Amino acid sequence: MLKITPYLEFDDEAHQLHDRTCGATIGLSFSESAVLAHLLSQPDAICDKEALIAVGWPDRVVAATSLTQCISTLRKKLEPFPEVQLKTVARRGYQLHVSPKSRVTMLAVTDAESIKDALIDVSLMVKISGILIALGIVATLWYQSDYHKVMKHSAKWVSGSEINLNIGGTKRPLTLIHPKGVDSLHPSNWQKHIAPESNSIEGFNHFGGFAFTDGTHYSVAVCDLGDNGECRRDKIINLTEIDLKPAGLNMVEFVELSKRMEDRIRYNRILIPPSEAEGELVEHHYNGDIYFPVADELLVRADLGISLVYDKPLSGKFYSRACITDQDCLTTPIKYQIRGEFEQYRQQLGQLDVDVFYVKVRQKDLIMPEVVSDSAMHFYREIRKHNIRDEELFYMRIHADNGTAVWVVPLLGSLVAWTKYEKVAL
Structure with a gap:
C-alpha cells in the first residue's frame, strides 16, 4: 500500500x-x-x-x-x-x-476537539434543527436515488400464482406476472387468440414459461424444455395480443410461417461467432422474436435484440434494438434503437428473484417508414410515443439458463419474451 x-x-x-x-x-x-x-x-x-x-x-x-x-x-x-x-x-x-493538502480541509475531518467544541457551543434548538435538516436531506436523496426508483418499479408487479394454458395441444401451468390491482387474469385472455381446432405442435409437450400482462396487453413466453429442464433454443414461442378480438391463430401454420420469417431475414442477429474467450470487451447479447396475431391481419413480428457490455461488475453500456415487419414484408420495417447506461439490481418480484436493469437513455433512433400499413399503425404510434417521452427504462430478466433468458421489456407498454443468449468477445 x-x-x-x-x-x-x-x-x-x-x-x-x-x-x-x-x-x-x-x-x-x-x-x-x-x-x-x-x-x-x-x-x-x-x-x-x-x-x-x-x-x-x-x-x-x-x-x-x-x-x-x-x-x-x-x-x-x-x-x-x-x-x-x-x-x-x-x-x-x-x-x-x-501538492500538500490544505490544513483547513484536514482539520474538518481529523480534529476531534474542533468538532466537539463546535457541537457544544450551539443551542439545543439549533442541534435539533440541524438533525431534522440532515434527516430531510437523507430522505430526499433516498427518494431520488436510482435504487429507490428500482424498488418502486419492482413493487408494482405480482408473481406467485400459475395459470394453465394449452399451447400446441398440451395444457401446462405457466407462471403468472401482472401489475397489482389488475383483475382480468382469466386464462381466456391469453388462450382466446389461438384457434382450438388447429392448436397442434408436434414435439412440444414439455414446455414451461410465463404468462404476462401489463393490464392492457397479454403476452406469453414459452419454450419446450429438455431432460435437464433447460430451454431448447429451437423451440421458443413468444406471442402478444394487441386486440381484444380473438385472432384465431392457426398454430400449425404459425410454426411454419414463423420459421420462414426468421430464416428470411434477421435484423438483430450477432454476426461475430460466439466465443468463451475473454476479449477487451464482452458483449452479452439476447435475441428473440415476438409475434402479434390479429384477426384478418398479416402476422406481425418484432425482432428484438438486447446487449449488455459491462464496464463494472453491475453496470455498463446498454443497447436495445427492435425491428417490426409483417409476414409478407408489406409493412416497411419500423426500426427502433436505444442506447444508454445501465445499473443492475437484484430484486424480488413476488416469488421470483429477478435482475432489474435500470437504463438511463442517452440516445434513441427511430427509422420512420414512408408508409405505415394498417397492421403496423398500432406499433408505430406506441413506439413513437415512447421515443418522444422515455428517458429512463426498466428491463427485467426474470429467468436465465445456460443458453436463454426471459425478459420483461418496455415495448408497447410491457411484454414478456424468451430470448436466446450469446456471449461475444470483442
Missing part, C-alpha cells in the same frame, strides 16, 4: 485507490493502475508516452489513443483529490505532481 497523501492510499496489487477521509474505494483497470504506479515512482518527472504504454499494456501493441483514454479516465478518478495533479507536457509526455 502506497501513501500518495496523508489520506489517499494506492494499492497497486488490488488496483484500487483508498480515500481514508470517507472510507471510499475507487477501482482502477490494470492499465490505469500500472500507469499510475509508474508515474508515482518518478514524482514530478516527465514520463514519455512510449514508457507508459510499455508498462500499461505489456506484450501488446496498442495505439497511442489507448494511453490518451487511460490518462483521461485516470484524471476523472483523481478529480476529488485536487492536490494530485496529472499534467500533460506537450510533445513530451505526462507528469504527476502531489
Whole structure:
C-alpha cells in the first residue's frame, strides 16, 4: 500500500485507490493502475508516452489513443483529490505532481476537539434543527436515488400464482406476472387468440414459461424444455395480443410461417461467432422474436435484440434494438434503437428473484417508414410515443439458463419474451 497523501492510499496489487477521509474505494483497470504506479515512482518527472504504454499494456501493441483514454479516465478518478495533479507536457509526455493538502480541509475531518467544541457551543434548538435538516436531506436523496426508483418499479408487479394454458395441444401451468390491482387474469385472455381446432405442435409437450400482462396487453413466453429442464433454443414461442378480438391463430401454420420469417431475414442477429474467450470487451447479447396475431391481419413480428457490455461488475453500456415487419414484408420495417447506461439490481418480484436493469437513455433512433400499413399503425404510434417521452427504462430478466433468458421489456407498454443468449468477445 502506497501513501500518495496523508489520506489517499494506492494499492497497486488490488488496483484500487483508498480515500481514508470517507472510507471510499475507487477501482482502477490494470492499465490505469500500472500507469499510475509508474508515474508515482518518478514524482514530478516527465514520463514519455512510449514508457507508459510499455508498462500499461505489456506484450501488446496498442495505439497511442489507448494511453490518451487511460490518462483521461485516470484524471476523472483523481478529480476529488485536487492536490494530485496529472499534467500533460506537450510533445513530451505526462507528469504527476502531489501538492500538500490544505490544513483547513484536514482539520474538518481529523480534529476531534474542533468538532466537539463546535457541537457544544450551539443551542439545543439549533442541534435539533440541524438533525431534522440532515434527516430531510437523507430522505430526499433516498427518494431520488436510482435504487429507490428500482424498488418502486419492482413493487408494482405480482408473481406467485400459475395459470394453465394449452399451447400446441398440451395444457401446462405457466407462471403468472401482472401489475397489482389488475383483475382480468382469466386464462381466456391469453388462450382466446389461438384457434382450438388447429392448436397442434408436434414435439412440444414439455414446455414451461410465463404468462404476462401489463393490464392492457397479454403476452406469453414459452419454450419446450429438455431432460435437464433447460430451454431448447429451437423451440421458443413468444406471442402478444394487441386486440381484444380473438385472432384465431392457426398454430400449425404459425410454426411454419414463423420459421420462414426468421430464416428470411434477421435484423438483430450477432454476426461475430460466439466465443468463451475473454476479449477487451464482452458483449452479452439476447435475441428473440415476438409475434402479434390479429384477426384478418398479416402476422406481425418484432425482432428484438438486447446487449449488455459491462464496464463494472453491475453496470455498463446498454443497447436495445427492435425491428417490426409483417409476414409478407408489406409493412416497411419500423426500426427502433436505444442506447444508454445501465445499473443492475437484484430484486424480488413476488416469488421470483429477478435482475432489474435500470437504463438511463442517452440516445434513441427511430427509422420512420414512408408508409405505415394498417397492421403496423398500432406499433408505430406506441413506439413513437415512447421515443418522444422515455428517458429512463426498466428491463427485467426474470429467468436465465445456460443458453436463454426471459425478459420483461418496455415495448408497447410491457411484454414478456424468451430470448436466446450469446456471449461475444470483442
